[in-house]
Amino acid sequence: MLTRKARFFLYLGSLIIVIVSLFPFYWAVVSSLKSGSELFRTDFFPSTFAWKNYVQIFKEQPFGRNILNSLGVATGTVLICLSLAVSAAYALGRVHFKGRSLLLMTILSVSMFPQVAVLSGMFELIRSLGLYNNHFGLVFSYMVLTLPFTIWILTTFMRQLPKEIEEAAILDGASSATICFRIFLPLLWPALVTTGLLAFIAAWNEFLFALTFTVESKARTVPVAIALMTGASEYELPWGNIMAASVVVTVPLIVLVLIFQKRIVSGLTAGAVKG
């Protein structure tokens, strides 16, 4: 049992962490509901509820289109990334071949590259493939960001699956593909959800590639669209709109995390104890 003092500090500490992590989002929500000069006053609670900002962002630019772009790009990235990563993880986790750990290390080191370092090379690559200003270009470039860590996480999970199950399947006449997709894939669901969500968030939030590889506002994804929002004159930053847009694009992520919450928790602990 905790003493009263210890419990006091525990709750105090938790409160501080909650405030620090939630305040920026709360501030965004509050600001998004303000309009005009209200924006420049420091109110912790909104006095009026102006929904105008939320309407404006969809009217003044193709923000709905931007959200769909983001959804499409992030979903595409997750799907392609997971299917590639599962196959790769099967090979790296279950098949013995020469240079396996070297390959794993290479994959890990790729994920260490700063984005800026690969930016210009990636730009050339995407242009020569004819994917400039194209969503496939974004999906393609996001693989560089998401594949290394999805492969690593899935390989770890793949290694923890009992060898006997694989051997039983081999004796039952299952091919490698059957073992990978019919036996292991269903057992990897929690891991897939976790890594898939991480990849989705990474793709959803990505800014630098999205800014560089798109040119039309129709083709932009949400982070770029928000950053490039302009007001009536070029000297005005439409804070209200920006905040409203930020709230709109954060909500899907929160909903996703809540939906998969149980899966994530079991994904993070699966294999930790014998079940």
Place this chain on the structure above:
Amino acid sequence: MGKVILSNVKKSFGRVEVLHDINLEIKKNEFTVFVGPSGCGKSTLLRLIAGLEDVTEGQILIDDMDVTMLRPAKRKVAMVFQSYALYPHMTVYENMSFALRRTKYPKEEIHRRVMDAAEVLQVTHLLDRQPKQLSGGQRQRVAIGRAIIRDPKVFLFDEPLSNLDASLRVKMRMRIAKLKEKLNTTMIYVTHDQVEAMTLADKIVVMNSGNIEQVGSPLELYHHPRNKFVAGFIGSPKMNFIKVSVTALKNDVVTLSLPHDRSLKLPVALPKTMQDMGPGSSAELGIRPEHLIVCDAASSLLTGCIQTVEHLGSELYVYVRIADDQNILVRVPGDKNFKVGDTLHLKALPSDCHLFHPKSTISFERFSSVSHG
């Protein structure tokens, strides 16, 4: 169906050779048990037959067909794993039918086979459940069901009972014995438990550090162990080994000197390799705890002071110190009343005595082949 021949099979992991030149023939419909201490290579040998490991050297034949290079699924063998290895996300029905669904069997045929196997193993009422909803014994039955449904030539069991608790283990052992009558298929069973080996096997293969020590029926191994390792491994409690020295050897009778200046004459047929035995050389006398008889001082071979008495209800295990550094175990009926500190006089029939050559530590060759009375 299912004659298995291993000829000159060797297996190395890296530079370490774990199986040295194994030669073995398993007749069809024979229940063969590989038994030995952990690390002796018995599971590896089973996995070589299954095809889960590649043979480093040598050949494996099943029904006169060379399967050495064949994929596991093509060898017509089925295996039951120690950890059951059921597919956790599939129902019992799906688990059992998985192998057949890989092939082009018609659905009705698959269904019929699953139902048949389920009935044999009494898991019909569990077909819709998932493995996690089953008890250990039920999982084991499903695992066996998954194996028999493929109608294999050879069944392989890798320590199938060692994850079960003691009472369930006895039950499953009887089930497997019954299954063996019913299926009439070659079965190879790996265990480290010599009781399982004795009760189930038609033929026992005793293995030790990558070699086959002896092959024979359970009683053959019990009465005529070829060396000290087999003698010590088969039988529970373990055989007593008593250091003795040879005082005379003539006309196929060896005279041994025992502690306390007693002597014992044993009829022996001296094998050629044992020609160096003669007066003065030392040997080891092996007598099983159940073959020692309590007697009076005059007719006794061994005498000593009781060190410990263990009551098992039906019987007593009595530890007797017969010489300064020599304790032996005697098994006597439970109604006897012995106390620590008492003096006990013991004898044994010459036909229950085994004599082992002292030279090597592992492979004491059987010195005499005493026929059992």
